[in-house]
Amino acid sequence: QVQLVESGGGLVQAGGSLRLSCAVSGTIFSSNAMAWYRQAPGKQRELVAVIRSGGSMNYADSVKGRFTISRENAKNTVYLQMDSLKPEDTAVYYCNAHTVYNMDFWGKGTLVTVSS
Numbered sequence: 606q607v608q609l610v611e612s613g614g615g616l617v618q619a620g621g622s623l624r625l626s627c628a629v630s631g632t633i634f635s636s637n638a639m640a641w642y643r644q645a646p647g648k649q650r651e652l653v654a655v656i657r658s659g660g661s662m663n664y665a666d667s668v669k670g671r672f673t674i675s676r677e678n679a680k681n682t683v684y685l686q687m688d689s690l691k692p693e694d695t696a697v698y699y700c701n702a703h704t705v706y707n708m709d710f711w712g713k714g715t716l717v718t719v720s721s
Contacts, residue, residue, distance in 0.1 A: 607631040607710040609700045614715030617690055621719070625685040627700030627712055638703040639676055639683040643696035643717075650699070654685060668694075690719045 613625040625641065640655040654674035656662045662674055673686040683700065700712040 607702065609702060609710055609712035611698065611700045611712040611715040614698060614717045616718045616720065619690060619692055619719055619721050621690050622686070622688045623690065623717060625687065625698055625700075625715060625717075627683045627685075629681045629683070629700075629702055632702060632704060632710070634676075634681040634702075635678040636705050639674075640701040640703065641674060641683075641685045642699045642701055643694075644699070644714075645693075645696040648696075653698070656683065687717070690717075692719045692721045695719050 608630045610628045611625060613623060615623060617623055636658050638655060638657045641653040642650050643653050644650040652665060653668055654662065654664045654672055656674045656676050664672060671689045676683045695718050697714040697716050699714045702710045
């Protein structure tokens with residue numbers, strides 16, 4: 606059974622930083638593409654950042670230069686370092702695993718609230 610567990614969300618002031626973590630079990634982590642999505646109130650879920658098994662990364666334009674995605678295969682964990690946070694970054698952040706069999710698995714999400 607594949608499980609993804611996010612942690613690290615919370616309340617932070619604008620300009621501050623948070624680091625999200627996502628621990629993955631039940632799948633061959635190193636071969637998965639891993640991503641972070643977010644969903645703000647009243648909005649659709651959007652892709653924030655993705656890191657592929659080979660290490661290539663992509664970011665949403667809105668977070669480029671402020672967020673950094675990384676992975677630690679030895680710990681089956683993916684991270685999202687979020688710096689220079691803005692109130693518009695407020696959302697529930699979800700971890701996603703995309704396997705080589707084109708299956709997607711999701712965590713339950715962690716809430717990030719950025720106050721102005």
